[in-house]
Structure formats: structure tokens, C-alpha cells
Amino acid sequence: MGVVEGGGWEGFGREGWRDLALVRDRLERGADPHVWGGGRPLHQAAVFGSPEVVAELARRVDDVDAAEEVGTALWAAVLADRADNARVLAAAGADPWRIVLADWSPGRLSLAGPTPGLFMVPAGERGLTPAESAAATEARRLTAALGDLHDDGMGLAFVAGIDAAEAARRLVAEPYEDPELDELLEDPLSYDMDESLRIVGATEVPGGCVVTQPWGHAPSMPGVVRPLSAGTVCYGLYANPKSGDQGSITRDGVIVGWDLHPGGGPHEGDSSAEVLAAYLYRQNAIAYSCAYVGLRPTDPRAVTGPPDLWLKLPRHVCED
Template identity: 50%
Template sequence: MAAAFGSAQEVAALVAQGEDVDALYDGSTALWRAVYVRNFDSVEVLLAAGADPALPMMSGWSPARLSLATERPLATDEVLTPRELAAVEERDRLVAAVGRFPAGDGFSIACVAGIDAHEAARRLKAYVVPDDERPDVTNWTWDDEPFGDDSELAVGVTDVPGGCVLMQPWYYNAATPVVANLLSAGTVVYAMYANPKSGNQGRIARDGQVVAWDPHPGGSANADDTTLEVLLAHLYAGKAVAYCCAYVGLRPENTKAFTEPDQWLLLPDRDYWRA
């Protein structure tokens, strides 16, 4: 905990008390956590105390291997795969592209790989709102109902490199199980509802079925995460929307898909929590 959230001085004080520098907590050591949060002063303290940078953990990410994704890599014979290198290189560009969104909570999104907005509308059996019927939604608030009684069913959709993005500024329907299932046939969807009460609630669907409910995009890596999930959690800590895009391989160039969608859809009126 000190390595992740404290100072190097606090870490050094615990080391001086004879603490086991390679003790595992939630699947990782203090050195791993210090690398994960880029607490490089604590990294040096732990290495000097004998912490093992090559100790296997976290789905193949030793502290040394994880450090290769930081600006201060440790000496190691381990390497990143081409896919992992590409993820590291993409991180700064993607964070900059969506960095000004969101301004608050209450919105939902679905990042969909491999299909465009037209196909998304078809899969959802949604009504595409003509341009001359679109209301002014430039200043959204949590209590607005720009589509009147249909506001809870209105979602925006925009093509981006790699697929498309659905978004709903005022409700959670873009991230419901049925929407994720319908969109994910033959592909993958990472959906998220930014719940004002409990934080970011994720949902992953593959091939028409939800496979993970309530992961926390932008949160900490866990011992049971996959190799890719550990890396993405490290790269996109605190960047939930960018994490959702990266997980499915979307490469938006700016915030437009999340703030000014190309089209608005009205979803059919149905139960979106159960098939």
C-alpha cells in the first residue's frame, strides 16, 4: 500500500522494520505496485532492499516486464510483444484524443469493434432520426429530456477508425446487456455506464453474450485479469473512456463521437436488461 499510494520515505521505513519486500498482496509485490503507479523513487528503495524484479506474477507481468511500458524500464531480458508495443505507443495519442471527455457522470457508451453506425442501427432495429427532426442537444444536463418521452431510448452513434461508438449523455441504455449483446454478434463490445452514485460500471460482450459484468475501466489491475487487461489497466489508469476504446481497438481522433454524434437513433421500446 505504501508503494502504491505513499512516499519513498514511508517505503524505506517499512523496509527498515524488516518487512518482506517480496510479500504478495492481491497477486503482486510492493515493487510491482511501485512500477505500476510509476513511483520510481520507491522502485529504487525496493530494489536496493533486494526486491526481485523478475518474480512472475499478474498474468505474466513481472515488475521488470511491466516497467518496459514505462519511461523508466528496468534491466531485463524480458520483452514486450508487438501487440503490447503497439498498445504502449497508442496510449498517449488515444488519451489526448478523448482527454477532454467526460465533463461529468450520468452518461453511457458502447465501443463496438468492426461494425459501422449503419450496421449498429440495423442490429438494434433502431429508428434513425432524420437531421430535420434532431433536437438541439449542445448543452446536455442530467435532467434534460431533449427527445421528450423518448429521451431514454435516444442514443447517438458515430463511426470511428476500428468500429463505432454509441453514446447516451443522460441515461444508461447504451450500456445495457441487451444493447451489448445485439451489437456484439461476431465481434466484441466494451460498454460503460458512468454511474453518478457508484462510479464506472463496465460490461464486456462477445459474440452476442455478456462475458463480464461490472469491470471497472480505468481502475486498478487485478490478479485474475488477462495479460492484455493488466497492461491496459496500467496504461489507462484513471482514463475510463480511453480504456473502453483501447480494449476493443477503436482509435477515435477526437471527442466528437462522445459529444457530437453523427446520427441519433431511437431504440425500440423494450426491456433492455433481459433478452
């Protein structure tokens, strides 16, 4: 039977890549081991599949190190912390030390992850620098300290080198002690949006402070991040429930990065440090944002609350 349109994998979801019999059946009916939608079946299996399926596909492809978008299937397995599939791919001939992005190969990147002994390091192959080892250690501490945070709909600003009182001064914000605060926290959608958008929390953490709004994007707005970043750096984050995490970088009042996706990637053109950070904080936008500006919280309170201070922003700040 000939290969059908789309590679023959139509309707094949993540669960399917764990079912060897199902994959073999598709292949026998003409599915292309090299084509899946806009990518490659082996990459899908490397991330979502079982080692048995990875081995089956690796046996059938022309090049086990063929690239999809940025990297190889082995790179995808390492990024996803699928050590089981990475071992199968290496046994099938995939090269752990082939450079993919910046100066990172799957093998070198794995040294910063949870299975640093995943591959034997060849003589002369560079390992992690002291700075990269320190970054990996801090990432493990930071992600453990923050835990599993649910941030949908939340706005945050992570600012280096200032405390909550200084954040209030820079924002020209007044202390907010309204007796209806508990009701606002419980049901923010029942309040006037223009007014509730002006209410934010601020909490000091080692390295700086975090400005939060559990129900809106105000901390990430230009009128907030610009004054907060005076003489320092601020990472703004809005966990948009419709389109995902949206980040920005502001240095000394100037927005220098926008429409960013912290916790995603890494991407083509990233620097060596950016590739490492994207791996260490994958799918964790809050930890990534903290690390970017050098904040070192020891628990999740700066995000989950209660904050050190509740503040009411001037109206013009939310209109900028």
C-alpha cells in the same frame, strides 16, 4: 508504548505518507510498520508517499517484498507510475524481476510504461514481445487522443467493425432531429426518463463506432449491446456516478462478461494480455473499452459529441 489496535495508523490519510516526521512519530509511538488496516504501510507509501517515507518503512519491515493482496510494494509503485518510490524499493532490496501476475514482474511491466529504463534488465530476462510493445505504443497514442474525459453518468457502447449507419440499422433506430434536442442536452433531468433514455448518439471511428448517451445507461443495456454485437464484439460501459465504472462484453449477441470494472485492476487470475491492458489503461475506462474491441479514435468527439447521428431507439430495446 505497545502497538494499538489497527496497527496504530488510524486516521492516517494519503497526505500523511508524504510526511517523514509524521510517519516517524507514529512509528515511535508504536505503529506497526507491517500493518495498516487490511494491508501494509509500505504499499500505501509506495503509491501515495514520498521516497523518504518509503525508505524509512523499507528499513523497518522484515520483508520488503511481502505481498499485499496481489503484489509487492514494488509492484504497487510500478502500477502507480511512482518511479521515484520504485527506485528506493529496489535499492532497499525489492526484486524487480519477481513474477507477480501471469508472466509479469514489476520490471517487465515497467518496460511498457513511461519509464522503460527504470531498472537494469539482467541478461536472459525477457523483455516485451513485439505485440506487447505495439500495445504500449497504441495506448500512449489513444490516451493522448482522448484526453481527460469526464464521463460520470454516461452510457457507451464500443462496437468493432460497423459504422454509425449500421448501428442504427441493427438497433432499428430512427433519426432523431427534435428541435428540443439542445434543451435535452442542457438539462436531461427535466425530461421524462423513459423518453430521454431512448435517445442515443452514434459516431464512426477508425475500427468501428461508439454509441453514447451523456445522461444515462441505455447504450450499455442488453437490448442495445446484443444486436450491436452481431458477428462482432461490443464493450458496454456505464459510468455510474454512485458505484463507479461498470463494464460488459458481448460477442455475437451473447453477453460473455459482466460486472466488469474497466480501468481497474489488474486482478488475480487475469491473463497476460489482461494484466498489460489494465496497466496501460489504469483509471481510464473509456480508453480501455476502445482498446478492448480495437477502436482507434483520433480525438474525443465520439464521446464528447456532437455525434454523427442522433437516434431514437424502439421502446422495447430499453425494456430488455
